[in-house]
Amino acid sequence: MAGSPQIKFTALGGAGEIGANCYYLNIDGTGILLDSGQHPRKTGLASLPDFSIIENADLDFVIISHAHQDHIAALPFLIKRFPYLKIIATPQTKQIAFLTLHNAVSIVKEQLKDDEELAAFDHEEVELLVRTIETLRVGEVMELAGYNHRSRHPVLLEFFEAGHILGSCSVSLDYKGVKTFYTGDINLSSQRIQAGAVLPKFKVDNLILESTNGSQASQTLAGWETESARFASSINEISVNGGSILIPVFALGKFQEILGELAWLMKKRKIPVLPIYSGGLSEKITRLYDGNRYISNFNDPDFELREIPREDLYKVNSFEELFRTPSIVLASSGMMIAGTYSFNLAKFWLRKGKGAIFTVGYMDPESPGYLIANSKKGDKIQFFEGGEEYTVACEIRKFRFSAHSSGDELIKVAEKLRPGNVFLIHGDDDSINYSASRIRRTVPAAKIFVPEKGREIILNA
Numbered sequence: 010m011a012g013s014p015q016i017k018f019t020a021l022g023g024a025g026e027i028g029a030n031c032y033y034l035n036i037d038g039t040g041i042l043l044d045s046g047q048h049p050r051k052t053g054l055a056s057l058p059d060f061s062i063i064e065n066a067d068l069d070f071v072i073i074s075h076a077h078q079d080h081i082a083a084l085p086f087l088i089k090r091f092p093y094l095k096i097i098a099t100p101q102t103k104q105i106a107f108l109t110l111h112n113a114v115s116i117v118k119e120q121l122k123d124d125e126e127l128a129a130f131d132h133e134e135v136e137l138l139v140r141t142i143e144t145l146r147v148g149e150v151m152e153l154a155g156y157n158h159r160s161r162h163p164v165l166l167e168f169f170e171a172g173h174i175l176g177s178c179s180v181s182l183d184y185k186g187v188k189t190f191y192t193g194d195i196n197l198s199s200q201r202i203q204a205g206a207v208l209p210k211f212k213v214d215n216l217i218l219e220s221t222n223g224s225q226a227s228q229t230l231a232g233w234e235t236e237s238a239r240f241a242s243s244i245n246e247i248s249v250n251g252g253s254i255l256i257p258v259f260a261l262g263k264f265q266e267i268l269g270e271l272a273w274l275m276k277k278r279k280i281p282v283l284p285i286y287s288g289g290l291s292e293k294i295t296r297l298y299d300g301n302r303y304i305s306n307f308n309d310p311d312f313e314l315r316e317i318p319r320e321d322l323y324k325v326n327s328f329e330e331l332f333r334t335p336s337i338v339l340a341s342s343g344m345m346i347a348g349t350y351s352f353n354l355a356k357f358w359l360r361k362g363k364g365a366i367f368t369v370g371y372m373d374p375e376s377p378g379y380l381i382a383n384s385k386k387g388d389k390i391q392f393f394e395g396g397e398e399y400t401v402a403c404e405i406r407k408f409r410f411s412a413h414s415s416g417d418e419l420i421k422v423a424e425k426l427r428p429g430n431v432f433l434i435h436g437d438d439d440s441i442n443y444s445a446s447r448i449r450r451t452v453p454a455a456k457i458f459v460p461e462k463g464r465e466i467i468l469n470a
């Protein structure tokens with residue numbers, strides 16, 4: 010179309026994988042980054058988006074869809090390199106960022122102590138960074154025009170509820186009526202606390218669609234209530250035998266949902282009232298869930314997580330104490346990454362005949378969590394070559410309380426938004442290829458792009 014605005018798209022990370030999610034858009038001279046994530050399993054430069062790709066590009070704004078590590082944790086490195094960037098997020102994401110980025114300071118410092126390519130950041134830098142985040146609420150509109158913007162029409166930015174975690178949003182960018190929509194991490198279905206996503210009513214020209222659950226196996230994930238019933242019966246089985254259950258969870262999102270789920274099951278008398286152990290960052294974030302409950306997209310704003318009694322995991326003298334009576338332990342990291350609390354607990358749990366490890370979410374195929382989740386009683390597992398060998402003595406049960414849309418729902422997003430172009434990101438090759446083949450059938454008018462890191466795609470809408 011003559012006179013249409015030029016839009017360029019480049020992935021800096023998060024193409025063909027879930028990791029350092031970061032996407033660059035150039036809309037008629039205005040440079041916008043969508044997210045600035047860090048790969049949860051990698052360290053150093055390899056864990057970051059490839060910022061060298063945008064070294065000489067127009068660069069004005071970075072919009073953060075939500076505060077999960079794979080969407081925000083590279084922000085301090087980005088701002089060190091491009092200090093003039095304006096950061097935009099929801100007020101809740103800003104509050105969470107304050108906690109998680111401060112929490113990351115000492116971890117990153119330790120990881121980078123022998124790294125010559127990359128310098129760590131300190132608390133002062135985090136303080137300044139978080140203070141400069143501009144907030145935009147769902148339903149409000151912000152006008153964006155970068156330094157080299159080529160017309161008098163601004164880009165209109167609006168957030169939509171993404172239904173994923175506290176503060177999560179999808180991002181709509183409207184320029185001269187051409188609409189680009191980035192889902193971020195999106196869930197159309199309700200979880201225990203978080204209500205489902207709210208999609209825009211308008212037709213979208215460019216859809217940047219996450220594909221976490223796009224693989225053939227994840228097309229029809231069991232619904233929350235089905236998983237809840239299976240979860241309850243497993244808890245009963247283990248606790249009746251005098252065992253304790255370890256549930257590795259992300260501190261942000263999964264912890265609060267599983268805590269809410271346990272409270273709900275206890276209240277409905279579907280499981281006995283058992284001691285729940287937790288602590289650390291998860292608890293700090295939980296206070297933000299409670300504090301924001303009336304202004305968030307929650308199923309029951311009157312429900313407060315602080316009502317649920319729990320014990321401080323960090324005050325336990327020895328892990329043996331956790332087996333004195335049947336109990337439930339919620340610990341981070343979610344994928345039992347080596348060196349984290351849940352990893353250390355898991356190594357103890359694996360040898361406990363009466364115990365059980367329940368996994369409840371996505372595991373990176375190369376994480377210790379994946380190895381544990383896919384093992385069973387009697388298996389021999391080893392976390393590192395030449396490392397200690399563990400014979401799995403405890404029960405291992407796998408549940409999927411997904412914070413992401415099922416594959417079927419991803420197709421629904423594409424059908425509802427009727428996009429002209431679809432960019433499939435944030436998923437492994439299987440998920441992206443399978444989603445592509447389904448969208449090709451259900452939305453035949455859409456042109457499908459499978460972005461590769463660093464390859465620019467030019468769209469003349």
Ligand SMILES: [Zn+2]
Pocket residue numbers: 075077173194
């Ligand atoms: Zn997420």
Ligand SMILES: [Zn+2]
Pocket residue numbers: 027030077079080194435
């Ligand atoms: Zn993500």
